[in-house]
Amino acid sequence: MDKNYDLPIDAALFxxxxxxxxxxxxxxWITIVMAVFGWGLYAAYRVLAEGLGVTGLDDYFGFGLWITFDLAVIALGAGAFFTGLLRYILNIDPLKNIINLTVIVGFLCYSGAMLVLVLDVGQPLRAWFGYWHANVHSMLTEVIFCITCYCLVLVIEYVPLILEQKQLNRNKLVHAIAHNFHLMMPLFAGIGAFLSTFHQGSLGGMYGVLFARPYIARDGFFIWPWTFFLYVLSAVGSGPVFTVLVCTIMEKMTGKQLVSWEIKSLMGKIAGTMLTVYMVFKLADTWAWANDILPRSGLTFDQVFYGWIYGKWLLWAELFACGVLPAILLIIPSTRNNRTLFYTAAILDCIGVTINRYVMTVQALAAPVMPFDTWETYAPNWAEWGASAMIMAYAALILSLSYRYLPVFPQEVKLNK
Amino acid sequence: MSSFKEFKIKWGMAIDLDKCTGCGACMVACQAENNIAPQPDASNKLKSLNWLVVYELTNGKSFPEHEVAYLPRPCMQCGKPSCVSVCPVIATDKNEEGGIVSQVYPRCIGCRYCMASCPYHARYFNWFDPTWPEGMDKTLTPDVSVRPRGVVEKCSFCHHRFMQAKDKARVEGRDPNALNDGDYITSCTEACPNGAIVFGDVNNPAHKVHELVKSKYAFRLLERLGTDPQVYYLSRREWVRRLGDNYLENEKVKG
Amino acid sequence: MEDRQLNSSGCAKDGGKCCGGGITPFLVGLVVSLIFGWWVFPDMIYSKKEQPIRFSHKVHMESAGMECKQCHVLREDGTFAGLPSTASCADCHSDVLGSDPEEARFVNEYVKTGKEVKWLVYQIQPDNVFFSHAAHSLDGCNQCHDFKESELCAQCHPDVANSDSAPTHFENKLTGYSKQTMKMWQCERCHANENHYGVTNSSNACFVCHK
Amino acid sequence: MALDRRGFLKFIGGATAGILATPVVWKSLDDVSIWTQNWSWIPRNIDGANSYVPTVSKLCPSAVGVKVRLVDGRPVRVLTNNDHPLGGGLSSIAAAEVQLLYSPSRMKRPLKRTADGAYVGITWEEAEAMLVEGLKKAKGGDKLAVISGDETGTVNELFTALAAEMGSKSCFIMPGEAQPAAKAWELMGGEGQVGYDIEKSDYVLAIGANVLETWGPVIRNRHAFRVGRPHGEAPAVRFAYAGPVQNNTAATADVWLAIRPGTEAVLALGLANLLIKAGATSPAADFADFKALAAKFTPEQVAAQTGVDAKRLAAVAQELAKAKRPLVIAGSEFGQGGGAAPVLAGLALNALLGSMNREGGIRALPYARKVVPAAMDRKALLQNDLVAWLGKVASGKSAAPQAVVFYEANPVYALPQADAMKATLTKVPFKVAFTSFLDETAMACDLVLPVPMGLERFDDVDTPYGCGQVVYALAVPALAPLVDARPAGDVVIGVAKKLGADLGVATFADALKAKAEARGASFTEPSATNAHVSNAVLPVNGIALRADVLSKAIDVKAPAFPVALAPVAKLNVGTSKTATPPFNTKTVRRWEIQGKELYVLMNGATAAKLGLRMHDRIELSNPAGKFTARVNLFEGVINDTVAVPAGHGHTAFDEFSKGKGENVMRLLAAGAEPGTGLSVWTSAGANIAKA
Known part of the structure; x- marks a missing residue:
């Protein structure tokens, strides 16, 4: 084989x-990423060695940045299961051009969330009790099982992509495995869609069942509170555009076009449709909450907001600026195909779902229930930011390696000729 | 949601808020009894671990119409606890005769979901390993295990005293399931010089608390949320009773 | 690097031929780990300890005609005293009674100095476990069973009534607990047995056994 | 056979499969989780046999009767003793007494101060020799002073006897409620110790006296409160409280009369005015004078001086008049510095209400006989005014003593103008502290001698001031001292011997035995309480109301400051002797101490007037001293008054209290009460500036 010395020395692996x-x-670039990772690793070490007291969490805010982060990335990672569902089960073929990226992003979101959870539980060495001593009544049990299983599914979906690495794929066995995996993909996509729907829902259900917390308690359908369905819908309404945003950031960083506009627009259309459905239900839910659940608990709408930090602006931002607005922008073809408006809508969409996960976690715990209790505020400290940054660094690392060495983008060669 | 058991015995408290001066003896007695570690700086009340906390209540009026009351808040041992069904590992349960909500520390993985579910803030997390000044760990009682960091804990109604009372009854040939009023009381009940806390079996007419909870002045915290607490409060002051639950402006308080 | 990559992938063309062994390495690995896991490992995690004094329950039970509860006393308040103190042993052994050199050693080293014997306890439970000996009484169990006292004790404790020396104490190197410390499922043989409910007041509620 | 890579991978595969089929992974997982239940750095439970020792707390000012639970001789809890005449519950400090045995600031051995100011450990033999040497230099002519922090113990007799043998009468007890009361009672011509029969009263009006937190035998008082207030029912005994702050007593009282700090006597006279108008009278010889004095205190006048609402005042007067067995208790809101006038006025009210020498009223309780011949008896000791004496030493009017002995007293922290008091003590060449804790005073001494804690020693409590009955309670050791400490009584006896004096008792235990006998108590049999109650009372004859003294003493000048200061005392922060016990930091209210900062309380109107808001940082200053604090808005404070939590701002002790908050005593300056000459420091004021 001739060697072209103008190429990077690892060119054979591209x-x-x-x-x-x-x-x-x-x-x-990797060094920068690893520096951030190292900071997070130090934070993680301190948390594991000394206890969660080094974080900004307290007895009022048992859940904080990490849970918000987990919920947000899991929602945003929903692009993976939903795109997979559309691509493999509903056979929307063009999505094959972005499916690899959705799988990687999904894998990163889920594995990252699980890493954070290791820090977030007080006794990580006993975390396996969640499987062994499972309480079937707890929504969290459903989450634990579904997330674990779905994370395995994502690994299975990610593996063939690794096996398709140019050099690895020369091995016949590897090639055969990768090929067979691909044939089985619809099966995994199906399993993934099932698991993911359930745990997205269970995550929402986790909050809705807290019947003594009027801020988040929701009545429901059968064993599931409404939040179960709202979480599923909001995840599929934001996950696809999040993948598009990740893709676009990668394009900006690499200076290459990786996915064609049509595909992005298609993802936007999918997300927009789902977001619209979600917003209809979310608005209805908010109305019912303010007019039924709150008064039933003896509370008024005004009482569950406080100052600037937990002000009503969060709700209005979530519902309208980051909900209704992006839904409209994404669903109308003319605005969707305006790139500026498209990206604006995508960003707003992702912000909206993050606000939702934040208020459901933090504001829900901040809102006092006992009349003589007080509003307390929560601010994450360096340890929580550090550990979250570690996950971001981890994601950046995996994405960088995947992009450099794996055939993630089928359109890349064609688009960059 | 899972169903909740009914019990023949229902340990409960009737705390007369008109008798509590807020002196804090119950909080100290609780820490000593239950091997809770002291904290050099406990000014961050959101990170100081005390199973029993005395809240300060105000009628919200300006001087001189102002009134103050103190409200000791143990675990409510809810009849329909919001914390039990959410626990992913069954570290907390309400399955024993007497209706005390158990918390099993070696089972708890520290996910804090139960803390999120409890509107009374009765649950506490061990943010750090507990430490005592040198030698002070010798004053730990043998009755309650010391909790490591990373687990949730809460008031147990001094459950070990229940077990001790039953054992004493057994040795004396009495029925351990028919304890007399006063055979089993919590450390805070015992410590309060004002007798603000009355403890006993709410279901047993021979126990004083049985009548007290029926008083027209009796109320429970956040009753309308449906947690069905086993801790009752009493106050002849209407404004105090009104602070027991969230009331809309036009709603009347009972009693 | 590249060359190695090429080589190894070249090798793959020949399949099992050049990188032989077929299934043998797999089997070797399997057997090695099975041996390690079943025979070496279980031994490795315990340290062995012997009691400081060789104590014969048999002599006390048979020759002296004693019962378990004479030394392992239930106190008036319902708590259990566990092992007897040197002082209570000295009620009989104020001086050497027999010809056993271990007894003489006990009298000389402990009774005369007033030192307590650091007996090793086989069944000691973690702090988070509450166990009431008062609740596990002969009266309670013998409503249906027909236990002798020593038989009842042996439901949980090593049956030492007929032995002349106490068994070796295996201490888990990580947890510090005896190998014979009962696990929860062993407690549940009775506690989760519904036939016991209503007869013995037993319950399988968490707080019955945890503190 | 050389193992190639593929073979190796197969081997690993086989090994992995094999391991999974053995207990290795599963047993390890399980063991690891068991390990997390038993971390070696977490303390273990230690089982053992329970035993209980009934005793009385010498640590808590409420002198609460308790029992100590021991497990195999190891003390683990202080528990309620319902049978004890001083028991029936715990105070927040007595509840922590067992844990305080292991306080980080506990004295472990005798210490002497070296030339460079450092403390070094010495043996008891060295310490006693040093003590004898130091005392030798203080022989004759009031050159030795004794300051005791024990109001009720027989140990005072040994110290005062030693002082007497050395030719000194400068013996003092730390200021409290007993001293002004003794003075007032003496002025009225009463005999013995004044007692308040709260248990049998049906209407208790506490003026200033924080009866449910710091005044008298608090737990006994609170037990009476408990009995008189059945759960959820209309109370059989009504409680009214008058004071500047809605404190713990006010929180549960049926009536709170808000009055300015230091105006307790005026309020009492205002009530007297109303009662006399309603027909109340007294057989006292000077009733006419008193009536004339009271006539001046019309409701309007009283309202102007005290700030009390005239209607509420009238309501209380009516309730008092209607009650069958009313009882008025006057004292200081923070347990000291109140002067004789409030007590005098309060006792006069009792006289008007016919409560003298009546069940549920005022009782005259006999003092116990001295058991150490040379000692000062309690009555004599209560006549010595420590604050006044120190003031004279400071100003040079009295010669500074050559030696001072402190017994469980912490005047450097706990006296008014704490900074000035500390400076005064520097004039004394030899200072010795008998103490359990290395407190502020010990830190100023040349020799520090550890005494066993109350739970480790024999001691006694003889009828604390406020008790309605004679109560003699023995403190018995629940355990041997954990440190190298010696009972102060025995040390004093030994030292006296070395100084050539025979105190007449061979051991401290003998003194206690004699005292018990003097009280008619017998402790030969084991008892559930080790306490003795007697119904002995002295006749109350020819009581004078002393309008002459009152009219002078009541002349309270309103402080010339924008705000008045109202210190608020609570037992949960400990005492000057103990500081805040480790467990009690959690009982300190959120807006009382944050980190190292103290919060002071004022109502919204006062704050608005001063332009302050919640959490503002302010500086409080007056000629006595200054410090910064933050504002906590609390509507239970009278207008133009700042309530300052007392008991904070320690400069000694341990991490649980050192350097937290500020010591309010630094802002209080003592003055002399006209007519009685007693030191008073309940009428302080301060300037407020934003800091």
Whole structure:
């Protein structure tokens, strides 16, 4: 084999027909990422060695940044299961051009969330009790099982992509495995869609069942409070555009076009449709909450907001600026195909679902229930930011490696000719 | 949601808020009895671990119409606890005769879901390992295990005293399931010089608390949420009773 | 690097031929770990300890005609005293009674100095476990069973009534607990047995056994 | 056979499969989780046999009767003793007494101060020799002073006897409620110790006296409160409280009369005015004078001086008049510095109400006989005014003593103008502290001698001030001292011997035995309480109302400051002797101490007037001293008054109290009460500036 010394020294590992930056440039980037990772690792060490007291959490805010982070990334990672569902089960073929990225993003979101959970539980060495001594009545049990299983599914979906690495794939066995995996993908996509729907729902259900917390308690359907369905819908209404945003950021960083606009627009259309459905229900839910659940608990709408930090602006922002507005922008073809408006809508959409997960977690715990109790505020400290940044760094690392060495984007060669 | 058991015995408290001066003896007696570690700086009340906390209540009026009351808040041992069904590992349950909500520390994984569910803030997390000044750990009682960091704990109604009372009854040849009024009382009940807390079996007519909870002045915290607490409060002051639950402006308080 | 990559993938063309062994390495691994896991490991995690004095329950039970509860006393308030103190042993053994050199050693080293014997307890439970000996009485169990006292004790404790020396104490190197410390499922043999409910007032509620 | 990579992978595969089929992984997982239940750095439970020792708390000012639970001789709890005449519950400090045995600030051995100011451990033999040497230099002519923090113990007799043998009468007890009361009772011509029969009263009006928190035998008082207030029913005994702050007593009282600090006597006279108008009278010889004095205190006049609402005042007067067995208790809101006038006026009210020498009223209780011949008896000791004496020493009017002995007293922290008091003590060349804790006073001494804690020693409590009955309670050791401490009584006896004096008792235990006998108590049999109650009372004859003294003493000048200061005393923060016990930091209210900062309380109107809001940082200053604090808005404070939580701002002790908050005593300056000459420091004021 002739060697072209103009190519980066690891060029043999690049996806077929793709160009990449020099190894040294890549290593500089990786060093930056690893520095952030190291900070998070230190935070994680302190938390595990000394206890959760080093965080900003307290007895009022047992859940804080980490749970918000987990819920948000799990919602945003929903692009994976929903795109998979559409691609493999409903056979929307064009989605094959972005399916790899949705799988990686999904995998990162879920595995990252699980890493954070290791820090977030007080006794990580006993965390396996969740499987062994499972309480079937707890929504959290459903979450634990579904997230674990779905994370395994994502690994299974991610593996063939790794096996398709140019050099690895030369091995016949590897090639055969990768191929067979692909054939089985509809099965896993189906399982994934099932598991993911359930745990997205269970995450919402986790809050809705807290019947003594009027801020988040919701009546429901059968064993599930409404939040179960709202979480599923909000996740599928934001996950796809999050993948698009990740893709676009990668495009900006690499200076290449990786996915064609049509695909992005399609993802936007999917998310927009789901978001619209979600917003209809969410608005109805909010109305019913303010007019039924709150007064039933002896509370008024005004009473569950406080100052600036837990002000009504959060609700209005979530519902309208980051809910109704992006839904409209994404669902109307003309605005959707305006790139600026499209990206604005996508960003607002993701912010909206993050606000939702934040208020459901933090504001819900801040809102006093006993009349003589007080509003308390919560601010995450360095340890929580550090550990969250570690997950971001971890994601950046995996994405960088995947992009550099794996055939993630089928359109890349064609689009960059 | 799971169903909740009914019990023949129902340990409960009737706390007369008109008798509590807020002196804090119950809080100290609780810590000593239940091997709760002291904290050099406990000014962050959101991170100081005390199973029993005395809240300060105000009628909200300006001087001189102002009134103050103190409300000791143990675990409510809810009849329909919001914390039990959410626990993913069955570390907390309400399955024993007497209706005390158990918390099993070696089972708890520290997910804090139960804390999120409890509107009374009765549950506490061990943010750090507990430490005592040198030698003070020798004053730990043998009755309650010391909790490591990373687990949730809460008031147990001094459950070990229940077990001790039953054992004493057994040795004396009495029926351990028919304890007399006063055979089993909690450390805070015992410590309060004002007798603000009366403890006993709410279901047993021979126990004083049985009548007290029927008083027209009796109320429970956040009754309308449906948690069905086993801790009752009493106050002849209407404004105090009104602070027991959230009332809309036009709603009347009972009693 | 690249060359190695190429080589190994080249190798793969020949399949099992050049990188032989077929299933043998797999089997070797399997057997090695099975041996390790079943025979070496269980031994490795315990340290062995012997009692400081060789004590014969048999002599006390048979020759002296004693019962368990004479030394392992239930106190008036319902708590259990566990092992007898040197002082209570000295009620009989104020001086050497027999010819056993261990007894003489006990009298000389402990009774005369007033030192307590650091007996090793086989059944000691973690702090988070509450166990009431008062609740597990002969009267209670013998409503249906027909236990002798020593038989009842042996439901949980090693049956030492007929032995001349106490068994070796295996201490888990990680947890510090005896190998014979009962696990929860063993307690549940009775506590989760519904036939016991209503007869013995037993319950399988968490707080009955945890503190 | 060389193992190639593929073979190796197969081997690993087989090994993995094999391991999963053995207990290795599963047993390890389980063991690890068991390990997390038993971390070696978490303390273990230690089982054993329970035993209980009934005793009385010498640590808690409420002198609460308790029992100590021991497990195999190891003390684990202080428990309620319902049978004890001083028991029936716990105070928040007595509840922590067992844990305080292991307080980080506990004295472990005798210490002497070296030239460079550092403390070094010495043996008891060295310490006693040093004590003898130091005392030798203080022989004759009031050159030795004794300051005791024990109001009820027989140990005072040994100290005062030693002082007497050394030719000194400068013996003092730390200021409290007993001293002004003794003075007032003496002025009225009463005999013995004044007692308040709260148990049998049906209407208790506490003026200033924080009867449910700091005044008298608090737990006994609270037990009476408990009995008189059945759960959820209309109370059989009504409680009214008058004071500047809605404190713990006011929180449960049926009536709170808000009055300015230091105006207790005026309020009492205002009530007297109304009662006399309603027909109340007294057989006292000077009733006419008193009537004339009371006539001046019309409701309007009283309202102007005290700030009390005239209607509420009238209502209380009516309730008092209607009650069958009313009882008025006057005292200081923070347990000291109140002067004789409030008590005098309060006792006069009782006289008007016919409560003298009546069930549920005022009782004259006999003092116990001295058991150490040379000692000062309690009556004599109560006549010595420590604050006044120190003032004279400070100003040079009295010569500074050559030696001072402190017994369980912490005047450097706990006296008014604490900074000035500390400076005064520097004039004394030899200072010795008998103490359990290395407190502020010990830190100023040349020799510090550890005494066993109350739970480790024999001691006694003889009829605390406020008790309605003679109660003699023995403190018995629940355990041997954990540190190298010696009972102060025995040390004093030994030292006296070395100084050539025979105190007449061989051991402290003998003194206690004699005292018990003097009280008619017998402790030969084991008892559930080790306490003795007697119904002995002295006749109350020819009581004078002393309008002459009152008219002078009541001349309270309103402080010339924008705000008045009202210190608020609570037992949960401990005492000056103990500081805040480790468990009690959690009982300190949120807006009382945050980190190292103290919060002071004022109502919204006062704050608005001063332009302050919640959490504002302010500086409180007056000629006595200054400090910064933050504002806590609390509507239960009278207008133009700042309530300052007392008991904070320690500069000694341990991490549980040192450096937290500020010591309110630094802002209080003592003055002399006209007519009685007693030191008073309940009428302080301060300037407020934003800091």
């Amino acid at each position: 996806p077929e027909g793709c160009t990449r930056c020099s190894l040294s440039k890549f290593l500089v």
